[in-house]
Amino acid sequence: MSDSNTTIWPAPTTRQPLDATVEIPGSKSLSNRYLILAALGTQPVRLVGLLRSRDTELMMNALRTLGVRCDVDEQSATTVTVTPPANGRFRGNTKVFCGLAGTVMRFVPGLAMFADGPVEFDGDEQAYARPMKPVLDGLAQLGAVIEYHGENGRLPFTITPPTPVEERTSPSVVKIDSSGSSQFISGLLLIGSRIPGGLELRHTGEKTPSLPHIRMTVADLQGAGVDAIADEQVHVWQVKPGTVQLPESVTVEPDLSNAAPFLGAALITGGSVRVPNWPQSTTQPGGLLPGYLERMGAEVTFPESDGIRYCKVSGDGNINGLGDFDLTAAGEIAPSLAAILVFADKPTNMTGIGHLRGHETNRLEALVNEITRVGGKAHELTDGIAIEPVKSGALHGAEMETYADHRMATFAAMLGLRIEGVTVRNVETTRKTLPDFVGMWTGMLG
Structure with missing residues (x-):
């Protein structure tokens, strides 16, 4: 489970609370x-x-x-x-x-x-x-x-x-x-x-x-x-x-799961991140994301401006561990949630996601590997992953693998927000769903 691509991207670290609006491409x-x-x-x-x-x-x-x-x-x-x-x-x-x-x-x-x-x-x-x-x-x-x-x-x-x-x-x-x-x-x-x-x-x-x-x-x-x-x-x-016949014109909603790294950044660093065009109701599993972030300690609101509905997530850098957490309904956002929970105050057992072993890579094994690589604590469960808090200062920079998996690349970028010296191998794999992830990420950080 290694990534042979040699392109290395230094993930930016920030000490400043965020204040950003990020427009997410279609689902x-x-x-x-x-x-x-x-x-x-x-x-x-x-x-x-x-x-x-x-x-x-x-x-x-x-x-x-x-x-x-x-x-x-x-x-x-x-x-x-x-x-x-x-x-x-x-x-x-x-x-x-x-x-x-x-x-x-x-x-x-x-x-x-x-x-x-x-x-x-x-x-x-x-x-x-x-x-x-x-x-x-x-x-x-x-x-x-x-x-x-x-x-x-x-x-x-x-x-x-x-x-x-x-x-x-x-x-x-x-x-x-x-x-x-x-x-x-x-x-x-x-x-x-x-x-x-x-x-x-x-x-x-x-x-x-x-x-x-x-x-x-x-x-x-x-x-x-x-x-x-x-x-x-x-x-x-x-x-x-x-x-079978769709209407003559169909508008695609923003990809709410791809909003997870950006909205999760507000929890990791503090401050606020807003995503426009958030639907009132949706069939996307990413629609569950705001509720999950609230359980982790975020303040979530849905302000409207000029007819556009936003999802606004605000945090103060403190993150709640979730104990036993069933993520069966939205396993695709597990890597983003795992990145946030690395910095939590209590352990979390994310379950209901054993099928992630058959995604772009074995995501459970990959998450354990990369959390351990930066000094964190995690291990696989039969149907998920356990993440434990570590002492302040135990986390350190490292060159992180992405396994040709776009969600492992965004996971690594999220860890880099708070851990200095994180570099990401083959960040270009994010083009699978976010053609300009690096530009969006650096733009969010100002």
Whole structure:
């Protein structure tokens, strides 16, 4: 678990309380879901405020490979018009490159079900370690043929779509264990309305990670005119057959999980940080962030100015440990919360995040490694990570690894706010979701 990139960035330290407003780009989760739904439709869709990062570029390039047009507006790089194939069939006999993007490698294979030939999928070498089998097993249950070119259940592989069947009245029942990632469920739900008779998806595992992400998928399907319902008590989702069509124009919310390093900085250093365009309500797991920061001792308000709603987080540098803390609903912000809790006054056991071992890297192992590297105390739990306070002065600078994981890079930058001498290897990995993280970070610090 090392990062071979040799670019080293000195993370800035500050002794001054912050007073900053930081504008966060569009949500990656929503951007890539909207791109998929637009591609499944029948009419062009204009996406406004789309995140432009490595993950969304990989998604658009994947769609282009399958015959979908993604046209960037000449006046605004964050406005993209998506035009689906005229006949509703995607281009086959082609190869999709997924990079290290989980939403690409787990959402796009479903589109191959409706291609006119086999589609090969490949990605970054590090992507070969990311689990894929549940979503591919689901597609196999729907009639696709999966040929693995490496390890069973992982990239690279080829999907041969099923022979079109006559319309049926009952839904296809698919059973998978999605304990490793909510994206397995989302990837199948997104294509459910195109399956003859619709889809009934049953999750066979005991726990469903990041349920808010699945709720986001269901809400986005409903926003595209799809009849989708969830019975979360028994882990069953149903999607009825029908046409997918987003509105003619859709605006993407800011990525609330990407706001976590910036709002968390107010707790670490003291002072205030404001993020504009914070939604009144949201399906993003990052919407839980303000409540978590309040539990850590922050003052959180939502002022409005000129019709813009802000999330304002203020702190005094004192941070409360949380004891036993179930983060099942929002595991993607665990690295940012871990960075804050390194400076807390009491221990915290973050649980419900065992599935982070299968993200861009094994995030639990990586967090323990890097917290220990700067003199902190942490160890893995069966389903999470334990972080303990250390004596004042015990923390020290170090060269921190990012493991090609954008959230490990922002985690390291957060530690550098209070620990002098922190340097970050391959901070450019943040381009996955924040194309100008370094500029945003230094801008926040004035």
